[in-house]
Structures are given as structure tokens and as C-alpha cells.
Amino acid sequence: AQTVTQSQPEMSVQEAETVTLSCTYDTSESDYYLFWYKQPPSRQMILVIRQEAYKQQNATENRFSVNFQKAAKSFSLKISDSQLGDAAMYFCAYRTDYGGSQGNLIFGKGTKLSVKP
Amino acid sequence: DAMVIQNPRYQVTQFGKPVTLSCSQTLNHNVMYWYQQKSSQAPKLLFHYYDKDFNNEADTPDNFQSRRPNTSFCFLDIRSPGLGDAAMYLCATSRGLGGGASETQYFGPGTRLLVL
Incomplete structure (x- = not known):
């Protein structure tokens, strides 16, 4: 079974600085999808960025980018020019397209990011 | 705006x-999912519907049921809630x-359930 590990329960960053959130996963599959979701306090979970495993190029979305290392099964999220609105719980998630679990998201335990003014 | 709506936001x-x-x-999505998220934990999938096909996760308690009467609506029934x-x-x-x-999942704001 696939697992997702986020080793940093909490992180803190100064406003306008850069922070990197770590995520590793375990799978025997070659094709899959990886996601970072953001869940602000008392607000809904929204997709930050996604990566297809078959693409070597790292995904970017404005200030958010990933470092996808397929061989190492690592998928870190870099937030540049951090803003107060980036403060939230960040979840890394894995999605398979195979078998009975097709389409299901497997989440890590999350990293709580604080942004200091 | 197209969206996922959950009611109520708080339920006691x-x-x-x-x-x-x-x-x-x-x-107008084909798939609807229900997740349970306990405090400071990751969301855990309970089940999902692909159109009218129901798919239950193996470790979802029998206490949890779901209905999807049409494409737009899906209900989570908890028959005998425990603490x-x-x-x-x-x-x-x-x-x-x-x-x-098509693989992206879009989330609603959630319903926080309190059991007294």
C-alpha cells in the first residue's frame, strides 16, 4: 500500500522569505499523481499544485513550485516570497490510477505553516 | 461560481x-467523495460514488452510509453517532x-460534527 510522509509537523517562515515543505512517499507504481493541498484555518481545502509522475519537469504555479525527485520518491513544495495568507495546513497527497483504489487520494499528516510579519 | 457546497457547516x-x-x-462531476478528518489529522477517505456506483473503503465502519440521489447531491448518513x-x-x-x-479533486468547506 502507498504511504505519504510529511516529516515536519510545523514550520515557520518570515514574510517575503522562502520556505520548503518536505514530503516523501512510498509506492511500487510507476504512474501516479502528486498534489499539495492548502487548508487555511476554518476554510476549505484548495489545490496548490500537482505533478504527474511521468513528467520530469517540476510543476510551478506562481510563487509555488515543487522539487520532484522520482527515484528518491520525494516531492517537496517551495513557497517563495511568503505572504501572510500562506499560513495554513499543507497536505501532500498521492493519487493512484490503478486497481480498486483508482482515484483515491492518500494524504500525509500535514505541515502547519506559520508566516511571521 | 461552480463549487462544492456542504450544509450545514456545523452540526451538533x-x-x-x-x-x-x-x-x-x-x-457536474461524476465522482463524489466523503472524507473524515479528525483534529490535526489527515483526511481519511470513507467512500466515493462514481456516478451511481458506490465504492466503500474496506475500513469504513458500517455506521457510515451514503446516498447519491442524483449527480448534484450526495449525503452522508451516520446511523448511530458515537463520541x-x-x-x-x-x-x-x-x-x-x-x-x-480529471484527476483533480475539489473540496467543499466541510461540516464539523459535534457529538454530545
Whole structure:
């Protein structure tokens, strides 16, 4: 079974600085999808960025980018020019397209990011 | 705006009293999911519907049931809530289960359930 590990329960960053959130996963599959979701306090979970495993190029979305290392099964999220609105719980998630679990998201335990003014 | 809507945002029920949580979507997505998220934990998938096909996760307690009367609505029924069922319940949708853009799940704001 696939697992997702986020080793940093909490992180803190100064406003306008850069922070990197770590995520590793375990799978025997070659094709899959990886996601970072953001869940602000008392607000809904929204997709930050996604990566297809078959693409070597790292995904970017404005200030958010990933470092996808397929061989190492690592998928870190870099937030540049951090803003107060980036403060939230960040979840890394894995999605398979195979078998009975097709389409299901497997989440890590999350990293709580604080942004200091 | 197209979206995933959950009502109510907060629900209080009594121990053992059946409760129903509601989810609706204007995205016209084929798949609807229900997740349970306990405090400071990751969301855990309970089940999902692909159109009318129901898919239950193996470790979802029998106490949890779901209904999807049409494309837009999906309900989570908790037959006899226990104190351990107090959690945030998240509804999500996706266009499909396959690859490409259809794999993205869109989440509602959640319903926080309190069991007294």
C-alpha cells in the first residue's frame, strides 16, 4: 500500500522569505499523481499544485513550485516570497490510477505553516 | 461560481441519534467523495460514488452510509453517532477517476460534527 510522509509537523517562515515543505512517499507504481493541498484555518481545502509522475519537469504555479525527485520518491513544495495568507495546513497527497483504489487520494499528516510579519 | 457546497457547516447531534450531512456540487462531476478528518489529522477517505456506483473503503465502519440521489447531491448518513465520530467531514468531487485533468479533486468547506 502507498504511504505519504510529511516529516515536519510545523514550520515557520518570515514574510517575503522562502520556505520548503518536505514530503516523501512510498509506492511500487510507476504512474501516479502528486498534489499539495492548502487548508487555511476554518476554510476549505484548495489545490496548490500537482505533478504527474511521468513528467520530469517540476510543476510551478506562481510563487509555488515543487522539487520532484522520482527515484528518491520525494516531492517537496517551495513557497517563495511568503505572504501572510500562506499560513495554513499543507497536505501532500498521492493519487493512484490503478486497481480498486483508482482515484483515491492518500494524504500525509500535514505541515502547519506559520508566516511571521 | 461552480463549487462544492456542504450544509450545514456545523452540526451538533446526540450520542446514538442519526444524523445526515449534505453535499451538493455545481461542477457536474461524476465522482463524489466523503472524507473524515479528525483534529490535526489527515483526511481519511470513507467512500466515493462514481456516478451511481458506490465504492466503500474496506475500513469504513458500517455506521457510515451514503446516498447519491442524483449527480448534484450526495449525503452522508451516520446511523448511530458515537463520541469518536466527532470530526470534520469533507466532501470532494472530481470529473473522473482516470488520468489528466480529471484527476483533480475539489473540496467543499466541510461540516464539523459535534457529538454530545
